[in-house]
Amino acid sequence: MARDERATPRTGPDDVVRAIGESARSALAIVKASVRELSGVGCSAPGPLDHLLGIVHEAPNMPGFVDFPLGPGLADALGLKAIYLDRDTVMAAVGEAVAGAARGARDFIYITISTGIGGAIVSGGRLLRGAANTAGEVGHFPVAFEGPRCGCGSYGCVESLAAGRFIAEAFGVDDAAVVFAAAEANDPRAQSIIARAEKALGNLAVGLANAISPALIVVGGSIAEHEPGHTLEPMRGAIAARAFKVAAAAVRIVPAALGRDVGMLGAVIYARERLAGRDEWFR
């Protein structure tokens, strides 16, 4: 009904909470509504996090977000208890499942290939959480024996080989688009960085097809959107060449449908589901 966007403050988590509170009130003002009229609020956040307590454990790209109670902070800022917080990729999977490319699928994996790489897994109609709620963090699946250190502290993660930030870093520029353009123009160094990224994504795709056996892998994020030939295609090719035949025959790799609004739409749908008592989504 209304939209308010603003830049994320870099001055610490309390300022981020304040900015989100102000942003929400601005959006409400556009439709002449107040917080009292809201049933609940959906909040898409970087993870790992505890979706029940609303605590963000780690957010490497956001200074100060270490075991930070974002959900309770927003509840205070807005004067509303019903804050439903979850990982951005979970929100995206929920959005794609209800209104996007994964409609009707009971077994699917959502992957975003953007600045970083992340995902969420829906298995048998339920969100796979795991014991520590990190299930679906496919960006930190190791796909190489050696390889660059990843932001998570490990090495050989698919993120550290195929995410936009790391592709750009490996070439010594700020923007991965520069590297794709250079590879297109036959720069051998750019081509080898892109070829390595494609292999990493291929390994991830084969591992997911064999180990999780989804019917769909929905791939979103800016890199996937702009460079399907260097992301979705090598994933399809690797699965066709190397996955179990039955797993390969069962899975399709498709582009995400909801674009950059996927987190927002997913968060709205997620809040509605939680309010309706469907606590573990997809039950």
Ligand SMILES: [Zn+2]
């Ligand atoms: Zn990692």
